[in-house]
Amino acid sequence: MKNEINNQVTISDIQNWEKSFVKRKGISEEEETATKIAICKLVEEVGEVSKALIENNWDEIQAEIADVIIFSCKMANIAEKFHNVDKLSDVISRKIDYCETRKYDSNIKKFDKPRNNEFK
Numbered sequence: 001m002k003n004e005i006n007n008q009v010t011i012s013d014i015q016n017w018e019k020s021f022v023k024r025k026g027i028s029e030e031e032e033t034a035t036k037i038a039i040c041k042l043v044e045e046v047g048e049v050s051k052a053l054i055e056n057n058w059d060e061i062q063a064e065i066a067d068v069i070i071f072s073c074k075m076a077n078i079a080e081k082f083h084n085v086d087k088l089s090d091v092i093s094r095k096i097d098y099c100e101t102r103k104y105d106s107n108i109k110k111f112d113k114p115r116n117n118e119f120k
Helices: 011-025 030-053 057-085 090-099
Strands: none
Touching: 011 057, 011 090, 030 057, 057 090
């Protein structure tokens, strides 16, 4: 699954793997069912990250974060397939560019929020 050029897994790699996994395992691709599965699993996995952090169980953190990323990519696949939204990798790229424009105020420990039509 790794990108053959730099041996790193990309968001697109994860999304493609998730689509293939769903087909190979016979998991529902119907929008309503897929959405319910994805959101329930995403919330569950975020809870597992939280639990590992609270319990100071750093050995589990990376695997739980990986699960969050995988189910986030599943949600993105559903959005792309059924709602014709931009590709997640493109949105992430724009979001990173936007974040770079933000300034941090160390006195109040907050970032400013420049006006932006896409990221509110």
